[in-house]
Amino acid sequence: MKIEDHFLPEDIKRASEEYWCVMDLLSDVMDNVFAGDIEMAKHRSIDLLKSIHELSKMSDKKTATDRRLEMVNELNAAGVNIELVRRHLSEKQNS
Helix, strand or coil: CCHHHHCCHHHHHHHHHHHHHHHHHHHHHHHHHHHCCHHHHHHHHHHHHHHHHHHHHHHHHHHHHHHHHHHHHHHHHCCCCHHHHHHHHHHHHHC
């Protein structure tokens, strides 16, 4: 996985840490299952899911940010003044 493609710059460090945590936990789960320690494998699997969930949240944040940027660029290309849109939305929220 190329971390930079899936996460915002401010999340890269944390995403990298979670990624390596996932890899370590996967290995632990396999080792525990192989050794017959199913209970420990179950606990490591729970930790694994938590780390995957954190990666998913950070990835979703980048996807949403990328979509907003794409929409702004499309509006700009269509000649829409984004500052007018922003001002209009701000006025609607304040009323």
